[in-house]
Amino acid sequence: MGIEETLPNDDDVEKAQAPPVVPQRITFRDDNKKDHVDKTSTGYAQRPHSRASISSSRPQSRSQSRSRSRARSISEMSIEFRRMSFQVEDSKRGEYISVDSSNESTNDTTAAGGGGKKVEDDSGGSFDNVSFHTLPAEILCNQLDANPDNGLSSTEAGARLARDGANTLPRPRQNYIVKLLKYIFGGFCSVLWVGVIIFFICWRPLGDPDPDPYNLGLAVLVLIVIFLQASFSAFQDWSTAQTMKAILDLLPAEAVVIRDNGQTASLKATGLVVGDIVKVSIGNKVPADLRLLSTSSDVRFDRSMLTGESEEVEGVTAATSHNFLETRNIALMGSMVTNGSATGVVILTGARSVMGHIALTTTSVKPQPTLIQREISRFVLIIVCLTVVLAALLLFTWAGWLRVKHAAFMDVIAMLDDVMGCVVAFIPEGMPVGVALTLMMVARRMKAHNILPKGLSTVETLGCVNVICSDKTGTLTENRMAVVTAAFVDETMPVSAATQLLEKDNSPAALRQLHTAAALCNDGTFDASTLDQPVMERLVHGNATDGAMLKFVESVQAESSSSLKAANREIFQIPFNSTNKWMLTLHEIKPSTTEFLMIIKGASDILLPRCTQYWSYKTNSIHPLDMSVTGQLVSQQQQQMSRNAERVLMLCQRTITPKQQLGSNAFSDEIQSAAMSDLCLIGLLGIVDPPRSETAATVAACRRAGVRFLMVTGDLGATGAAIARDVGIFSSGAREPDTFDTIVKRRLQGNNNSELEKNSESSESLVLEGPAISQLTAADWDIVCRYREIVFGRTLPEQKLRIVNEFRARDDNVVAVTGDGVNDAPAMRAADVGIAVASGSDVALEAADLVLLDNQLSSIIDAIRLGRLVFQNLQKVISYLLPAGSWSEIWPVILNVFFGVPLPLSSFLMIIICVFTDLFLALALITEREEFDLLALPPRNVKRDRLITLKIYIQSYLFMGVMQTVCAHAMFFLYFWRHAHIPFHALVFAYEGYSDGFYGYTADELAHFNTAGQSVYFITLVFLQWGNILSVRNKRLSIVQADPFFSKERRNLWLLAGAAVSLAIAVFVTEEPGIQRIFGTASAPIEFWFLPLPLAVGVLCMDEIRKLVVRMWPGGPVARIAW
Structure with a gap:
């Protein structure tokens, strides 16, 4: 059918009268197939109004993070889609287009890698001049060397695939400059840059004329930390992308195609080529850009991923717009089939498709913060606020008191060093790394359990x-349905008995009618590659219910499904949908040309009220159906089958002589009306789907x-x-x-x-x-x-x-x-x-x-367990980092400023603890397995059970943190007593008195004592954290019950590796001469490498006592504040 009139613009199309709305999906089966949509005088099909179906409503009740992320992804793609559509409209506006079928075959420029021609693939106007949607289907298929009935041969498809490439989408363009700037200046790095600037200022100009290399060293160290953070963030993004890509590749993405002389087969969507004949049905994603060749009347496509519009569009076979992107006879790659079915020819694949163009031009979507990331942000905000308050307090104390009363004690440079060292060290730089690695590791574990989380936020939820x-x-259930019961109004039998009776020549008429109806009202077909297998093992194309009925029919060797369908040719169909819950087919009754056989199958509670007759198994004849008596028997029969876990399918029939012309809308309306009444109940099939x-x-x-x-x-x-x-x-x-x-x-x-x-x-x-x-x-x-x-x-x-x-x-x-x-x-x-x-x-x-x-449904249990493990391990990581990384680093500054004690811990060593020694042991905690049966616990309440709770602050600060602070200061003062013979009371309130001549020492000697004491404090914290990590890895269990070295269930040898690395770092920063010269560290006396070990054991023992008290008195006050 050619299109010989001038094409209308979209406004004209919209003003055209819409065709009558047909509420069910209708398919005409005739040699000369007719589209149910009327044609206008212009040659275009009218643009029908979209009708609601099962997914037309887009719920907005999702969690915010997920809805925003999805909204952004749809928004960015829809903006680009609209830009392309407007560009096509601009190019068409005012242009007189004459489409003549005699010229189209010679002037077409759109056969994208098809039989003979190539598409013009410029990014600016690649869809301006395409005519896939305006060409008659026959001419288009000829140009693409495609056969709608037989499909391509495997040889030809292979050649086209080698020439055009796989049907895969290109990656979107990345703005690497923006990503690089985000890595370097985003997150905590923005605060660290403030530290870099302050340290550089302390070096010069404040340090002139004799700048201290210590400040320069601190600035360089923080720069190194920044670039390490940026490098890790970049690696983490890359690694996460690779991990998610690898597991997403495991998802099945197949298409049903016709190839090799009409054989229906399933193959990977990446193997589709231009000219392939593809079938899509409800539940499928459109695998490539298709020109629709035949459609059911209720076929609907969800284009929201492309257009951003939630309203579904109807698919038709004739063009509804001259705009390739807006016409309804093109199914675009990525669209979802939400109702009905259609057959189309592939016209564009991969990068040439509309989705491919959008993928090349849209930017990547910024991921939204997950629940745990928001929890971390909340925690960091609290810590930063406390740090700012403390820094302001230190600054005001220096400005209002120390600068006045003890001017020689702390100059501007020393004050800024203390404040910025405290700020930089107090920020948990290792926290984002720990969170990201934890989520990524659990995602990998899920993959090992055959669980695919599409996003890391799913893991925590x-x-x-x-x-x-x-x-x-x-x-x-297995979705492997099988017919187990055949029932009539006056008889019920197992399907095995029914099959045996059907093999006989004198089988009951009602049973033959049931067998025939099951064959005719059926869309299932066997996969050609499995026809040599036993009937019950064959692969079926179609839904599971049709498959069960088809296998029941084919199990009777006397008469096959294909022979029954050949003898009763189908001319019309209304397939099953979830709203109507029934399916209808109309068949010829030879030799009559006016009478037709209507077969309906569906839910018994829907069809039974429409029945006025029934087939009697015992009399082999049709009787009137009295709803008060016979209908009650059928309902009882249905209830009994349902109680046996059988799905009950009712089959009915009716002979009809239509008055309207076959193929018209009036004909379809007449058939639907006839299906509402005067049906003859044939029987029931009980179908079992085993759990x-x-x-x-x-x-x-x-x-x-x-x-x-x-x-x-x-x-x-x-x-x-x-x-x-x-x-x-x-x-x-x-x-x-x-x-x-x-x-x-x-x-x-x-x-x-x-x-x-x-x-x-x-x-x-x-x-x-x-x-x-x-x-x-x-x-x-x-x-x-x-x-x-x-x-x-x-x-x-x-x-x-x-x-x-x-x-x-x-x-x-x-x-x-x-x-x-x-x-x-x-x-x-x-x-x-x-x-x-x-x-x-x-x-x-x-x-x-x-x-x-x-x-496997059981994988859900593994997913829930791993989701709970993420939360538990992150709590342990945070509880480990807080005592040394925050609490024990603040008190040296407080003692220095308010009590005049020589600074027990330098800014350099604070940074080393936060960024290096603590981080490696924290990473070992990420690999911890569950302490106890996580599935025995109730689910976490997202509003009440926070990641960081008051109980964790009490455990980390007031219990473990206080012990570590006291022990580390004790070692610091012990060093002064044993090696400088300076008592504790002399150091308290020393202020500027700690200078040349103090206890008979020179300024250089006092500086050495201070730096060595700082190294002792630092070493003590490193060892104390060993005891801390052995404590926090078990919330309730004793280390004897779950030790990390010999317990098979809880073994974690990464703890040994982390401890070894932290010890090596401690040795390096305190013993390396270059580090000593630049950053003011000093070698600690040998005994202070051993004295902290019993203190670490003591910290562990104290926490073991706390756990014992909790276990013995679970309702006591200690248990109530236990984390």
Whole structure:
């Protein structure tokens, strides 16, 4: 069909009258396929109004960090998409375009790597002149050397792949200058630069005419620290990107294509080439830019990743706009199929696609701070505020008192050295490194457990999850369905008996009708590569329900599915969707040309009220169906099958003589109307989907971990409840679960918060179905959300979304949603953590934050455990860093300024402790395994259980910090007593008295004593931190119960490596002559390398006593303040 009229602009298209809205997906099966969308006089299909479907609502209830990150990524891509679209519009505006089919084949310039021509690939206007969307499908396929029926041959596809390259997206351009500046000046480095400037000023000009190399050395040292931080940040970003890229590559990304003489096959999307014929259906991500060749009437594409618009667009086969980026007959790479199905030819791949152009031009999205990063920022803000207050106090004390009363004690340079040394050392430079490495290491551990976190923020959130809402089919069950029961109004039999009867020539007519209906009303097809295998082991293309029915049909050797379909050619179809819950097919009845056979399958509770007749198994004839009698029998039969954990599928038929013309909208309306009444019930099929072998253990582990495990399914509540009992969601031996009537009763009785626990007539279990969910009030939800065991049945996608939002809005719940289908995607997006199995639909994988690569539900338990381990280890790292890195470094400055004591610890040694000696041991803590069974603890409350709590401050400052400060000062004063014979009381309030002639020593000798004493203080802290790290690695257990060297479960030899490195650093900075000369360190007497060791043991023993008290008196005052 050529397009011979002048193309309208978008305004004209919008003003055109829209075609009638068809609420179901409709497919015409005719030799001359007709699009259901009317054509305008211009030759364009009218632009239809988008109609809502399962994911048209974009929930905004996500956690802020995730929603912002996703919003930014969509925003940046949509801005570039709009820029490109406007550019195409500008180039088209005012241009008279005449599309003549006789000229298009010779003038086309858009065959992007196709059969004969190449696309003009300039970044400025690469989509201005393309005509993929305006060419008739036949001409386009000819130009691309594509055959819509047979597809490409493997040889031709291989040649095109070698020529054009893989179907992969290019990386976005990076602004490396901005990234470099961020590494050097961002975060803590901005504060360190202030220190560098101050130290340089202290060196010159304040130090002139005799500048002290010490200040220059400090400035250079802090510069080294800055560049080390920047280098690590750069490496960490690169390493994280490589890690996430490696595990993201493990995600399945396949496409269903037609190749090699019409064979349907699945292959990796990266192997698609221009000219491939691709099938997409609900739940798929569009793998390349496609020109649609055939569509179902309700096919919908979610383009929000590209356009930023949440409204879905309908797919049609004719152009709706001259703008390639706006027309509806092009499915763009990255779009999601949220409803319906379509077939298209690949026109652009990889970098040539629209998504490829956007990927090349958009900048990378700035990641948002995670929960733990915000906790760290909160902690750092507190520390920085305290540091600023202390620095201001020191400055004002010097200016108002020391400068006046003790002018010779501390000059401007010494004061600035003390203040800036305190500020620089007090900032926990190792903290961001520890956080990043911890998250990255746990992400690697998750990969080893076949768990893919798409972002590091997911790792930490998992530890807070206390509610899991899980889909049933394919998640709790294997999604390997099999027909087990065939039932009629007056007979029920196992499928094995039905199969045996069907092999006989005189099989019952009702059973033959059921067998035929199962074959005809079925979209499943066997994969060609598995046809030589037994029927039950063959791979099926299609949904699991169709697959089960297809295998039931094919198990009867007397008559195959293909022969039944050939004898009853399908001409029309309304496929199943989650809203209607039924599927319809229309077939020819030979030799009649006016009568057609309608077959409908679907949910029994939906179809039974439409039935007026039924097939009798015993009489082999059709009888009237009385809803009060026969209908009741069918309902009882359905309930019994549901209680056996069977999905119940009803099959009905009707003969119809349509009055409207085949292929018209009126025809489709007539068929839909006929499907609403006067149906003949053929029978029921009971389909079993066995639970996964690990499901029961997973549910039990979640229950033990304090996580409620809820089922949200589209099946009947009775079916879901039966599975729930099998897998432990409903406790064994529990009474019958409560229902909606119970909720209403409680509402009328004035339920209070304790009603659920007090009411002896109540069960802990609840079963709610979709219609009841819609009737729940806010007060009802307060009751529902307190149940421990819940099955939500017959739920629609929007109801799943509401369930998630209602739980998240109450009791500080952190909700995870598991699923594998497109119906689960909205709820997964709204949840705090969306979890998908790798075998799930592309839409589910896109919506998920976490992917179970091995499809094992039990991996969720490992993910929760590792999420909790992250939080525990970070608390230990912080508790280790605070005593020496903050508390024990502040007190030397306080004693120096307020008590006139010679400075016990220099700024240089403060920096060495924070950045080097403490950091290596802290990194060893990152590798710690769990101290005790983390799954035995309740989930963390994100609002109450902070990363840094008052208990940690008490432990780190008032307990461990005080002991370390006292011990280190004791060693400092002991050194003066033993080697300078200067008593403690003489050093206190010495001020400017500590100068030439003090106790008969020269100024140089006194300076040596001071620097050696500082080295002693420094060495003592290094050793004391050994005792500290052995203490903090166990919150409750004794070191005897979990030692780091001989305990197999808790062995951590990295502690030895960290201790060795910190000792080597201590030796180097105190013994190296160059360091001594520049930074004023000195060799410590040999005994002070050994005296701190018993002090470290003493610190460890004191904490062991504290833990013992906590264990013996868990309700005592010590236990109440224990971290």
